[in-house]
Structures are given as C-alpha cells and as structure tokens.
Amino acid sequence: MAVNLMINGKATEVDADPQTPLLWVLRDHLGMTGTKFGCGIAQCGACTVHIDGVATRSCQFPLEAAEGVKITTIEGLSPDSSHPLQKLWVEFNVPQCGYCQSGMLMAAAALLEEIPNPTDEDIDQYVSNICRCGTYTRVRAAIHKAADMMKA
Amino acid sequence: MNEIKTTRRNFIISSLALGGALVIGTRAQAATVDVSPWDLPNTTGSAEFTPWLTINADGSVIVRATAVDIGNGTLTQIAAYIKEELDPVWDQIKPQYASTNRDYLEENVYSGPKVGGALAYFSGRSTGPARMDTYLQVAASARERLRAAAAAAWSVPASEITITEGMLKHASGKSGGFGEFVTAAAAIQLAEEPKPKDRSQWVFLGKKHPGKVQLPEIVNGSLIYGVDVIQPNMVYAALRQSPVMGGTLKSFDADAVKSMPGVLAVVAVKPGDNVPTDLKPPFPFGVSTAQHAVAVIAEHYWQARTALDALPVEWDDGPGAQWKTTQQMNDAAIAALDKPGEKVEVSTGDFEGVFKAAKKTVEGTYLTPYCEQAPMEPLNGTAMVTPERVDFWHPSQHSQMAYMVAADETGVKPENVFFHQTFVGGGFGRRVFSDDARMVVAVAKHFPGRPVHVIWSREEATRQGRYRPLMAGRLWAALGDDGYPTALQGRVSGGPGFFVSGINDTAITSMLPNVQIESQTVPFHILTGPYRGPGYNSNAFFVETFLDECAVAAGIDPMEYRLNIFGKWADIGWAKCLNEVKAKSGWGEALPKGQGRGVAIANWGMGGKADAGTTVATVAKVEVSKEGVLKILQIDLAFDTGRIVNEDAVRTELEGGTMFGLNMAVNEGLNIKDGQIVEGNFDEYPMLRMADMPAQINVHFGGLSDNPRFNEIGEPPAGVIGPAVGNAIFAATGKRIRQMPFRTQDMSWS
Amino acid sequence: MKILRIIGIIIVVGIVLFVGLAFLLNQRPSSPFDGVAAVTAPQYPVEEASYVARLADCVACHSLPGEAPFAGGLPMGSPLGVMYATNITPDKATGIGNYTLADFDNAVRRGVAKDGHRLYPSMPYPSYSKMTDEDIKKLYDYFMFAVEPVAKPNQETGIPFPLNMRWPLAFWNVVFAPTKVYENKPEQSAEWNRGAYLVQGAGHCGSCHTERGLAIQEVALDESSDAYLSGALLDGWHASNLRGNQATGLGRWSEDDIVQLLKTGRNKHATVFGTMLEAFNNSTQFMTDEDLKSIAVYLKSLPPRGADPQWTYDDATKVAFAGNDMTAPGSSLYLTQCSNCHGRDGLGRGALQPPLAGNPTVIGQNAESIINILLNGAGRMVVDGVPDSYRMTPFRVLLRDDQIAEIATFIRSSWGNDAPAVTAAEVAKLREDTDPTSDHVIVLNMR
Numbered sequence A: 001m002a003v004n005l006m007i008n009g010k011a012t013e014v015d016a017d018p019q020t021p022l023l024w025v026l027r028d029h030l031g032m033t034g035t036k037f038g039c040g041i042a043q044c045g046a047c048t049v050h051i052d053g054v055a056t057r058s059c060q061f062p063l064e065a066a067e068g069v070k071i072t073t074i075e076g077l078s079p080d081s082s083h084p085l086q087k088l089w090v091e092f093n094v095p096q097c098g099y100c101q102s103g104m105l106m107a108a109a110a111l112l113e114e115i116p117n118p119t120d121e122d123i124d125q126y127v128s129n130i131c132r133c134g135t136y137t138r139v140r141a142a143i144h145k146a147a148d149m150m151k152a
Numbered sequence B: 001m002n003e004i005k006t007t008r009r010n011f012i013i014s015s016l017a018l019g020g021a022l023v024i025g026t027r028a029q030a031a032t033v034d035v036s037p038w039d040l041p042n043t044t045g046s047a048e049f050t051p052w053l054t055i056n057a058d059g060s061v062i063v064r065a066t067a068v069d070i071g072n073g074t075l076t077q078i079a080a081y082i083k084e085e086l087d088p089v090w091d092q093i094k095p096q097y098a099s100t101n102r103d104y105l106e107e108n109v110y111s112g113p114k115v116g117g118a119l120a121y122f123s124g125r126s127t128g129p130a131r132m133d134t135y136l137q138v139a140a141s142a143r144e145r146l147r148a149a150a151a152a153a154w155s156v157p158a159s160e161i162t163i164t165e166g167m168l169k170h171a172s173g174k175s176g177g178f179g180e181f182v183t184a185a186a187a188i189q190l191a192e193e194p195k196p197k198d199r200s201q202w203v204f205l206g207k208k209h210p211g212k213v214q215l216p217e218i219v220n221g222s223l224i225y226g227v228d229v230i231q232p233n234m235v236y237a238a239l240r241q242s243p244v245m246g247g248t249l250k251s252f253d254a255d256a257v258k259s260m261p262g263v264l265a266v267v268a269v270k271p272g273d274n275v276p277t278d279l280k281p282p283f284p285f286g287v288s289t290a291q292h293a294v295a296v297i298a299e300h301y302w303q304a305r306t307a308l309d310a311l312p313v314e315w316d317d318g319p320g321a322q323w324k325t326t327q328q329m330n331d332a333a334i335a336a337l338d339k340p341g342e343k344v345e346v347s348t349g350d351f352e353g354v355f356k357a358a359k360k361t362v363e364g365t366y367l368t369p370y371c372e373q374a375p376m377e378p379l380n381g382t383a384m385v386t387p388e389r390v391d392f393w394h395p396s397q398h399s400q401m402a403y404m405v406a407a408d409e410t411g412v413k414p415e416n417v418f419f420h421q422t423f424v425g426g427g428f429g430r431r432v433f434s435d436d437a438r439m440v441v442a443v444a445k446h447f448p449g450r451p452v453h454v455i456w457s458r459e460e461a462t463r464q465g466r467y468r469p470l471m472a473g474r475l476w477a478a479l480g481d482d483g484y485p486t487a488l489q490g491r492v493s494g495g496p497g498f499f500v501s502g503i504n505d506t507a508i509t510s511m512l513p514n515v516q517i518e519s520q521t522v523p524f525h526i527l528t529g530p531y532r533g534p535g536y537n538s539n540a541f542f543v544e545t546f547l548d549e550c551a552v553a554a555g556i557d558p559m560e561y562r563l564n565i566f567g568k569w570a571d572i573g574w575a576k577c578l579n580e581v582k583a584k585s586g587w588g589e590a591l592p593k594g595q596g597r598g599v600a601i602a603n604w605g606m607g608g609k610a611d612a613g614t615t616v617a618t619v620a621k622v623e624v625s626k627e628g629v630l631k632i633l634q635i636d637l638a639f640d641t642g643r644i645v646n647e648d649a650v651r652t653e654l655e656g657g658t659m660f661g662l663n664m665a666v667n668e669g670l671n672i673k674d675g676q677i678v679e680g681n682f683d684e685y686p687m688l689r690m691a692d693m694p695a696q697i698n699v700h701f702g703g704l705s706d707n708p709r710f711n712e713i714g715e716p717p718a719g720v721i722g723p724a725v726g727n728a729i730f731a732a733t734g735k736r737i738r739q740m741p742f743r744t745q746d747m748s749w750s
Numbered sequence C: 001m002k003i004l005r006i007i008g009i010i011i012v013v014g015i016v017l018f019v020g021l022a023f024l025l026n027q028r029p030s031s032p033f034d035g036v037a038a039v040t041a042p043q044y045p046v047e048e049a050s051y052v053a054r055l056a057d058c059v060a061c062h063s064l065p066g067e068a069p070f071a072g073g074l075p076m077g078s079p080l081g082v083m084y085a086t087n088i089t090p091d092k093a094t095g096i097g098n099y100t101l102a103d104f105d106n107a108v109r110r111g112v113a114k115d116g117h118r119l120y121p122s123m124p125y126p127s128y129s130k131m132t133d134e135d136i137k138k139l140y141d142y143f144m145f146a147v148e149p150v151a152k153p154n155q156e157t158g159i160p161f162p163l164n165m166r167w168p169l170a171f172w173n174v175v176f177a178p179t180k181v182y183e184n185k186p187e188q189s190a191e192w193n194r195g196a197y198l199v200q201g202a203g204h205c206g207s208c209h210t211e212r213g214l215a216i217q218e219v220a221l222d223e224s225s226d227a228y229l230s231g232a233l234l235d236g237w238h239a240s241n242l243r244g245n246q247a248t249g250l251g252r253w254s255e256d257d258i259v260q261l262l263k264t265g266r267n268k269h270a271t272v273f274g275t276m277l278e279a280f281n282n283s284t285q286f287m288t289d290e291d292l293k294s295i296a297v298y299l300k301s302l303p304p305r306g307a308d309p310q311w312t313y314d315d316a317t318k319v320a321f322a323g324n325d326m327t328a329p330g331s332s333l334y335l336t337q338c339s340n341c342h343g344r345d346g347l348g349r350g351a352l353q354p355p356l357a358g359n360p361t362v363i364g365q366n367a368e369s370i371i372n373i374l375l376n377g378a379g380r381m382v383v384d385g386v387p388d389s390y391r392m393t394p395f396r397v398l399l400r401d402d403q404i405a406e407i408a409t410f411i412r413s414s415w416g417n418d419a420p421a422v423t424a425a426e427v428a429k430l431r432e433d434t435d436p437t438s439d440h441v442i443v444l445n446m447r
C-alpha cells in the first residue's frame, strides 16, 4: 500500500504494509539509518523522531498513523549539524559508542522546544532514553548549556 | 591482491599503492573518519610508509587501527599518537580499520609480533603500551622521511626543517605540505629509525584531550554502524535460535510463511555445518559455535520478522531443560561451595593452620547472576557469500576473529574473504567471540549471491547471549587480635566458562601470607562470554563486600580498614586512590538515618602483581527509604592507571564504566525457566536512566601514581561500584546485600 | 475467595442434605440421539463441522499452549480447587474415541460424561445446551473425524474430598442448567435470533461476561435479566460490560464497530486483550461476516444496566501536557512510560495501540483489567497465523505498586474518563496473584 509521508519537509511516498513500524520504514524502505533500532518496544528511545514536534518512539508508531503528520528525523534536525545541541554534543564529547545519540538528541531537541529552560526533573521526564555506555551526566550538562545558549 | 605474499619488515616503505586507483574519502571530506571504513586500497599518488600509515597526495594521513572503536575512542587515540609525532592538521588524520585480509596475506603485518604488529590480536587493550609504542614509532619514522625528502629538495640540512600542522618549513622561507614530498619520502632509506620523543617533550599527548573523531557523524546520524549497512540488492533475515541453549531444531513449516509478503526463503542453521580451515584464530573456534537456528529471509526486515513470528517451529530442548528455575541453578552453585574445590587456583602458606588457631573468623557467601552485555545496537551483520568470495560487513569487537570465523564457516579461501569493519554500537565483550559473526555467515551462505543482512531482535539478542556467568563465592577470613585478616580461604563456583581471576588478582591474595582459593565447575548449559571486566565483575563484589564484613566484625571503619591493609601493599596507587576518595567524598561526615556511604577498591588486570593493571576506588553515597527504595546520591572515584594521555577520554570511560557496573549491581540478572532465558527486552531487563543517576559522578585524578604504564580504563570502574553501593546500603540500613541484582533484595528498614 | 469457598461448601453440602433425591444420581440423561446408529463417516463437510468448533471455541480450554490441540491439561482455578481440562481428541483410551453421538451430546449439552460422572460447570454446558441438534452433530463429526487422536491421560483435579464428589452436581444441574435448545423469538428478526443463539449458545459469552452467583452459576443466561453480559470478574481480568451503557458498555459502539473488533481484534474504541485475546485468536476472527453482524445486532439490543453516564472527550489533559503542567499525579509517569504508544492525547496510534480516552475497560468501575495489563502486558493478537507487530509492555519489573496505581488512576481520570482511583494495595494483590513464578498463579477461572 502506498502511503504519503512528510519527512524533514519533503513529501515522500512509501509502499509498505500499513502496520510496519515507522522505524523500519525510515531505515529499511527509505534508507534513512540515522534513526536507530534498539528495542522495538518503545523502551529505549534510540528510534526517537519528532511527530508534529513531539518526541515519539518510531518503533511503536505504525505507518498507517504516519500519514498527514510532520516527521522530523536526526537527518533533518538541522541542515548542517548546526543545532546548538549538536554543537554541544561535540564540544562536551557526549557520545561514547554513539548509537543511542540520535535518539537522545531528538528527545533533547523536542524538550527544549517545549520547555526552553528545563530543570533536571524535566530532563529526567522528557529524556528517558537508555544509553548503555552511560553518557547521562554529559547529556544533562549539554542540555542545560544549550538552554542557556538558546536564551542568549 | 591475491598473489601478494610478502614478508614486510617493520618499517619498510612501500610506494606501491595497493590495488590501483580507487578513491577514498569521497563522502564527507570535512569529516575526520570516512563514514564507510571498509577495506579500501590506497589511492594513487599516495605513499604507504608502513602498513600502518599512508600519506595521500592531498596531505591527509591514513592511520590504520586494529583495536575496534566500540565507543572507547581507539580511533581518536591513534590519531593523537600520529598528531604527536607527525603533526599533520588534526582533521587531516583519517583513521581507518586495518584490513584483516591483508593481515592474513602479509603474514600478520598487524597482529604478529615478528613483523611489528601492535598486539597479537585485533581486540581489547586499546591503549596498551604495545599499541602506543607502535604508532609513535610509525609516525616518527614517516616524519623523518618527509624531512629528509624536503631537505634534499631544498638543499638544506634536514635538522633545520620543522613540521607543524602538516607543513614542512625552513628558515629560508621555503615551505610545503606533506603531499609535495610523499613520493620522494617513500624512497628514502634511513640509516637508523628515529626514536619517538621523550614524554617530557610531548605537546599533544597528555596536554590536549580531543573529543572522538567520529563525533560529527554521530550527531547528524550519518555514522554507519553494522545495522546501518545497505548494499545493492540486499535482503534481510530475522533469526530464531533454539530457545534452550544446546537444543536442536526438530522441524519447521516453511510452507506456512512462503507466501507472506516479501518472503524469499526459510533457512536452517546447524552447528557443524562449517568447513574447517587450518587458520589459527585468536580464540579457539569452539567459542563461536553456532546454535541450532532458523531464519526467514525477505526483501524487507519487517517482512522477515513478521514471517518468522508466524513460522511454526519445533525444538528439541535437550539436556539444558533440566534446569527448571533460577533458584535450582543458584542452589546448585551454592551447594558446590560446600565441597573443596576441584581446582586450587592459589595456595600459599598454611591457611588451614591459621584458621584452626584463629580466635575470630568471618564467613560470607555471595552470588552473582547471569548478565547480558546488552549493547544498544542489537547483534547483526551483513554477508554476501558466493563459492569464490565472501564479503562481510559487521560491527565486530574483534575483526580478526570474525574474519577467520567467516572463512571457517564457508570454506572460502581466507584470501578471498573480505571483512569490512563497521562502527559498533557498544560491545562490552559481547562481540568478541564472534558467535554472532558466525551466525550471520551461516545464514547468508544458504542464500548465496545476495548480501543478507541478519538482524537479531532485542529479545533474541537477550535470550541468546554469551553471558557474564552465574557465580557463587564463599570467603572465610581468620582475623588476628587487631581485627585484620591473617588468612583467607575462598571458593568460587559457576557454570563452564566462569572466571576466577578476579580473586586471584586482587591485592589481598598476594599480600596475605596464608591463602587458598579453590574453584568448582557446575554443569550448566548456559553459554558465557566476556562481559565488561570478565571474572573481575563478580569477584570484586565478593571480595570487597567480604572485606566490609570483616571490617564490621573487627569494629573498624571500613575506609580505615582498607587503608591499613592496602597501605602496606607495594603498589602505592591503592593507598593513593583510597586517600583521594576519602578526602573528596565527605567520608566520615554524619548522615541522617537511611543514608550511608560505602567504599570499595579493586584492580583490573594486575595479575596479582604490584604496579600493574588499573586500580579504582569508589565511594558511593546512597539513600534507602523505609520501604526499601534505593537512590544513589553521590559517587566519587579515584583511579590509578599509572599515567594517562587523554584526560577527558579517561573521564568518559570512568563515568561509563561506573554506570555500567551500577546497572549490573542494581538491576541486572537473567532468570531461567525450563532451561530458557526468561527476560527478553528492556521491560524485563531494566536499565538505569537519566532519572536514576546522581547528577554528578565525581572523577578524581589524585590517585594516579605516575608509574610508567598507561593501563586500560574501560573495565576497572565496573567492578567496584557494586560493592561500594552494597556496602553503603549496609551503612544506611544495617542490611548486608550479598546477592546481585540488588533490586531483588529486601532493603526495607524501620 | 475464602468466603466464596465456605459458602460454596455450605451450598453444596446443603443441597446434598436437604434434597437427597438419590434416584437422580446415576441416571443417564436422555439424548435425542439415543439409539441412533453409530456414525462411521463424516456427515458434513469438514468446513461446516470445524466452523461449529470455532464458534464454541473448544480449543481455548482443551489445549495447552504449544501442545497438540484438544489434548487437554489446561489448569483452571475455581473456588473449590484446581481442575484440568480433559482430552477431547478421538483417542480411544484417553480421549473421547469411544463416545457415541448420544454420549457426546450428553457431555456437551448436559454435562454428563460417558461413564456417568458429572462435569464441573467450568465446561459451559449450560450455554451449550442451547445448541441445536444439527450443530451438535457437526461438532461430533469434527471431533471424531477431523481431530488427530492424542494419547494423553487426563489429570485428576486438585479438588479435595468431599468437594471432589461429582454427584451433587446433578442437583446443581437441576437448579441452574437449562437443558433446552434455543428457541427463536418470533417477534425478533432472524438476524437477532441468530445473534442470540450464537451469543447464548456456542459462543458462551456469558461464561466470562456475566457475573456468577454463590454456587458459581451464571446469574443470567439470556437477555431477560439486565445482569446478563453486564461484565464480570475472572482470571484477574474484568470481562467488560457488553450492554448498552454509554461509558462502560457498548453504548457508543456501532454494529460495525462490534463486527470490526471481533473480526480484526481492534476498532477505534478498544483492542482485544486478556482472555478475550484468546477468544479472538481462536474463535471470533473465524466467524462469518453474517454471524458477526448477527452478534452485533443482538448485543446492540441489550439496554444499559443501571445508571448510564455519558462519556465525552475532554482535552484538558492534552492541554496540560502541552503546557508542561505535570501537577496531576501520574502524569509524569504517563509521559515517560505510556505516551509513546497511547499518545499525550490518550487517543492511541491507529493500528494496534488502543485509545485510553473513552476506552470502556479503562473507564469501568472495576480496575482489575487495567492493573493486570499494566503489570503483565498483553499477549499477541494472531491474525491468519501471524502475530501482530505491537505489544503492550509488562511493567511488573519496571514499576512499583504505587507507580502502577498512579498510572492507572491517571488514565482513569484523564481525557474525560471518570473512574475511581486505584490503590497500591490493589496492585500488590494482583501482582502476587498473577506472579508467573509462583505456583498459585491464577490460570483460568470457571469459564
């Protein structure tokens, strides 16, 4: 079944079973592998994308629900890695293996859209992603710094 | 490349560009690492100075890595070595993975001590001195050749030429980039290879702490991990292995799923279907043996996965099914401690005599469960097998092992096996033995001619692990009149593959005059493998919890107790680390009821010797509610690796290793039901998240001894945090935690 | 359960003492098939025969997961003790291979085995008694000729003496079990009558959805009582109200909604889960569209029971989330644990992630199902042999009792939902009752 999607501002058509999780549509049908597969059950957050601006775990988001919404993936977070979070991730040497980090960035970016000046508690709530390498303290620090930068 | 079979001496220069005129780095020129670092021949106009180093016509420098970067920064580290000695522009250093195929063809250029390989294998010990010395030497040799070539071109003495930021310069105003002199330099013969700089002259190592070279690709999602590999004409496979390890595949009904969308084939994998070779792998091939499995191959991954779920399969569980419950296995492991161990690991002095005469003895029994490494990138790999050739893209933690496994599984001549190392979404030991590599190739060889991308579901990966072994340990100490141990006896037991080395390696077994450590194997069927700090991760918990119990029995503050014991150890790093965390953690300051501090100290890699391995001392401050809910308030740690070269990289690893160890201690433990692993995903096998962490993990550098070694740092912190937290829970509640994971233990108090 | 058990004992013993009609006891009931010649070959096309077995969903109780169908062995809890479903394959030694059509009929419609012993009413013969002679003949056909015989001895019940004596059940039958085939109501349409026949008879919907009385009998067996299909507790689940109540029943559902749920396992209001998941996987999805439509027509004819509050969507919760207002207890847990699939708007995500807003199960007075599914997750829907792609996560390990209670309370009081709060104690109890590692886990209860 052909489904029309709006991904990173571009209209895209995919032919896949409507029950296919958006994650696999992105990765496998569209070759957009920045969005990662970690658990498939909405637990780890590696697959986080923005759906109409809200951080959403794409592994539990069926294709059939993706028509008519605006999807943003890590590839579309900024055209040239210029999002303050992306810059700070590099500056703070946040990633270790890096596998969870697309999802971390997408969750953090959505958080800053919703709450420009998040508290530690806000970060705990909105960035509940799993990082097996244990980059949490740096993720937190980079989000706080980004909030400061974006205010200025 | 097939016929080349030359012996290369260490720093012989080859100006031949191997393999002709392929271009590298066409994608992302601005990036430091090529995003698809497969085996690539050298580009024309470049010169290979050794198999480790090639300088291109554009001045960029390719340096080849054998230690896979699993997030620990090995690529950045080798770039730093090159920067120190050769000083190219930082962004122009292009780390690449060394070709395993070439290593084979050219008699272990990368892994043979004879020809100057850094280490005898492609995994682990990423910052070990052997690797460091190799890269520094390689870069120094290249530097001197470039200077010599420029000197000849400019007719000035080489000694007057400086190299900075990729430019050769002379006081006369003459200057030029590396590219200008590459060809000439490649032909230079030096009378003697230069010596790398003395540490006192370093300007980069230890001074600068660059972030990982692959950061730019990580933050925009373009870094290619194994699971991201896309090859033309590729198909996907979903995999199911015998739910009870060691079970066999009875039957499956392929017809039931053949007509499902996209389904191309259903294939079965059997152990023993390999075609043995006479290759000598870094580990015996036995550790990579395939389990019985069935896989569905389809055009798209979700199609394969859906069809696999629908596939009727029957298994014969085999003898593993006798282990009905976790409890039954725990009981068996603990019961094994009642008998003298089959194997005596250490025996010194007259431990029996001292125990007999002792007025006071302490005994403790401990248990650690099976744990899964659970790297965030699920196991996977892509292989294209034909009768003549294998191409294999895989996030290995040991590319050489994976390469040989691919040859062994297919029977294709090793020179025609091409292994393409990808980036790796976490390893923690899971991807070392290469059983995952074998499974990928074993599936793909049943669908020859097209690249087959095999992806484990998280559930499959969790239930088909090579786990940290279930281990039980019992320790006895005789305490002297001053309350300090005079003799130690230890027994450990576990399934096949368990590691006792942590106990043998701990300073206390080397320091005490009367020690015996015994071990016993219990016939469990669950497969095991390395897991961040193999052996050590259980043994540090046993020993350091036990030492705390001894301190309590002696009525001495646990920190003082350790300082008094380890203050006498020949390795001053131990006392330094303890004093550092004692000073920085607020040790001794009063805490409200329900809060407590605990300390633990251990060393990974010392082999029972002083001034070896890496020591870490950790103090944890915790709070336990009356209902028994645990919260970590603060973590302070100090460490001694001897010396360090990249402060931030060390800090990162210490933070990460601490969190890994904390998760292991608090959360992790697999259960067994009727021989099968119960837990499948993160809903059943919980992971710490941001909300569970103290805001800060304080890494202190005052424990460093400046002993002349640069030891590894990823594994050591993982062993001490657990006992530190367990000891803190005791301080807070009076309840002694002797079993992992802590979340299953009752910590409530009133 | 204890009180129930004591009352059960009193009643059973009481009946024994006071009625004492001994002549009833060993009397074999009469069947219209008495004296019919032995059936040696199938009388109906196998599709027709198996269809009746699908309608009656025999497989759900008479099979163990992963083992041969109909060979029995599934444990079922009851107030009296554990009992095991029997082997109903045509194996001569251990199954029903020696049953004549009349023997079979007596077992299915009257609860009496070939050897004369009485079946416990966990076998829904009070419902099956309404099945037509023809459907019984088809069912017999199916079991004799389409099912593979499996040699597997039956397991003794775990019911202690004297309660394990079966003969008092004869009296139970006299009091509670009708023995009449369903009779069409001339004032209703043929469709309605077919629906009533399926729901009350083979479909035995009341076994789960109608509450049971003190002697564990269903308190109503047809629409003459408004207790019929008004929802009931079993197996640690609450089988929902199928009557016309607006908020908690099928009041807001169209006939098509009902058909869609039974056919595909989901509709815009809910998805099947818990024990209904098994009914869907094994039975309802195989029913014809006409039969499903009939069922819908019949169910839609059942008026609401008791007070009938309305439900309307209230976007206050959504607005609160948008404004980062996390003051409502449980909202933060909902955000991290639930919103990824069910949405901050509580409306689910199409496909197989159901809405929580307005979902009858969520709003129902009894929270048992909600607690259970939060603790233990949901099984997978299997359509055409293919398990679905999405599953509800079990939170048994990840969340504490108080956290699950908080989430349950939050979803029961958000987006216009208005149901009582859930306490940690309720969660703790169900956590223990459904602990998969314990040996007293609820398996199946009397259905």
Ligand code: FES
Binding pocket: A036, A037, A038, A039, A040, A041, A042, A043, A044, A045, A046, A047, A048, A057, A058, A059, A060
């Ligand atoms: S892959 Fe989607 S949350 Fe883990």
Ligand code: FES
Binding pocket: A095, A096, A097, A098, A099, A100, A101, A130, A131, A132, A133, A134, A135, B071, B376, B425, B426
């Ligand atoms: S950086 Fe490796 S999982 Fe987060």
